Amino acid sequence: MVPSGKRKIPIICIATDDGKGILELELRHLFTFIAVVEVGGFTRAATKLGYAQSSVTAQIQALEAELEMPLFDRLGKRNILTDAGQRLLPYAQEITKMHNLAKNALRSDTAFAGTLTIGAPESLAAFRLPGIIREYKSRYPKVKIILKPGVCWELHDLIRSGELDLAFLLQPETEERDLHIETLVHEKMALIAPPGHPLVSYEYVEPAHLKDETILHTEPGCTYRALFEQYLNSHGIFPDPDLEFWSIEAIKNCVMSGLGLSFLPLITVQNEVRAGKLMLLAWDDKPQRLATQIAYHKKKWISPALREFLLLVGQHAAEWRKRI
Secondary structure (H helix, E strand, C coil), X not given: CCCCCCCCCCEEEEECCCCCCEEEEXXXXXXXXXXXXXXXXXXXXXXXXXXXXXXXXXXXXXXXXXHCCCCEEEECCEEEECHHHHHHHHHHHHHHHHHHHHHHHHHCHHHCCEEEEEEECHHHHHHCHHHHHHHHHHHCCCEEEEEEECCHHHHHHHHHHCCCCEEEEEECCCCECCXXXXXXXXXXXXXXXXXXXXXXXXXXXXHHHHCCCCEEECCCCXXXXXXXXXXXXXXXXXXXXXXXXXXXXXXXXXXXXXXXXXXXXXXXXXXXXXXXCXXXXXXXXXXXXXXXXXXXXXXXXXXXXXHHHHHHHHHHHHHHHHHC
């Protein structure tokens, strides 16, 4: 879930005093230079750093080549700083010190700050994300989380535009060339009815049984609404689209009141089904299989805060799969 990239060699660029050039110094060469000074020789520096002596020699030679001046006088077995080496030493120490401070800061709790902007359809925002966000905020309270609702096609566009760090999607399993999309769990869908509805007693509900039923729809653009309509249309059934709701809670309440039937993710109705307020109809749900997926742009930088969020999502998804 969390990508890894190739390790790059850190370079320090320094303008020359005459303003006519740029020195490009590798940090590791500066660390090696300081080690040689501190321990008093190339062999001891190699032992301290875990390098071969030839590697230490090559790094110092590369540093001298870039600076175009020698840093050590080799006097027998002794290596004595030249005037240039003495002038470089305090700068090398300050550069490496600042590098270590910056590195440690980014690895500490201060790295877990800022904002994560997450998109999700209502069903996932209400029934999959709360546990993840609650646990994440308890660990990293300095990270601000902005949750943006939307249907899947909108969320795809928002990821591409950079307005979202990541999005949760409920859709048929899919891949996109420019997006990293990973399936977390396959979701079961539910055809629901109020208690006492005639279809509740049917051993199996055929598509034809839904011909004269009122279907309460989710908003236009909803993936599972489109999937269910395709299923009905393929059997010659074209339900009246007049009853549309932007709220899953509103749909459930209207079904419970006897206004009609609806097609929703099972996770959104489980509590009402257990309480006997809604009934599941027995039908063939295989053509309507959807998956909860997580998506982010392949070129997205994975910050420490986002990396930890993705790891936590993976842990929760493993628990979701156990319950399916």
